[in-house]
Amino acid sequence: xxxxxxxxxxxxxxxxxxxxxxxxxxxxxxxxxxxxxxxxxxxxxxxxxxxxxxxxxxxxxxxxxxxxxxxxxxxxxxxxxxxxxxxxxxxxxxxxxxxxxxxxxxxxxxxxxxxxxxxxxxxxxxxxxxxxxxxxxxxxxxxxxxxxxxx
Numbered sequence: 001x002x003x004x005x006x007x008x009x010x011x012x013x014x015x016x017x018x019x020x021x022x023x024x025x026x027x028x029x030x031x032x033x034x035x036x037x038x039x040x041x042x043x044x045x046x047x048x049x050x051x052x053x054x055x056x057x058x059x060x061x062x063x064x065x066x067x068x069x070x071x072x073x074x075x076x077x078x079x080x081x082x083x084x085x086x087x088x089x090x091x092x093x094x095x096x097x098x099x100x101x102x103x104x105x106x107x108x109x110x111x112x113x114x115x116x117x118x119x120x121x122x123x124x125x126x127x128x129x130x131x132x133x134x135x136x137x138x139x140x141x142x143x144x145x146x147x148x149x150x151x
Contacts, residue, residue: 110128114128
């Protein structure tokens, strides 16, 4: 079942169950994916592939995490909780993240494969990781591990 099909099925289920917050979050996700698909069509791409969809969802999680932090700092816990609820819904559509040991192993393999020895080779390592894992890898986490190994 594709991501879009899962979203539509879950939307129907949430609507029947009367879960208004989940319905709103799923509609927000579908709107974002539609925006990404339209932007891709302008560049000549046909449709939305899974990597682009996952990347868009990761971006949504990142922006909501930042918003929740700002709301908490501003003394607005109710808004932070709303953002965190949306994050939970979005994360349910993302593939499982690599655990720390697997990420560490993947970074070591990429460093060995590219022959990287210094920070100037970081781009090669990140490119190798992106080629191997695509959007299934959280590049932010990978970036930190690569930096730790190369510095």
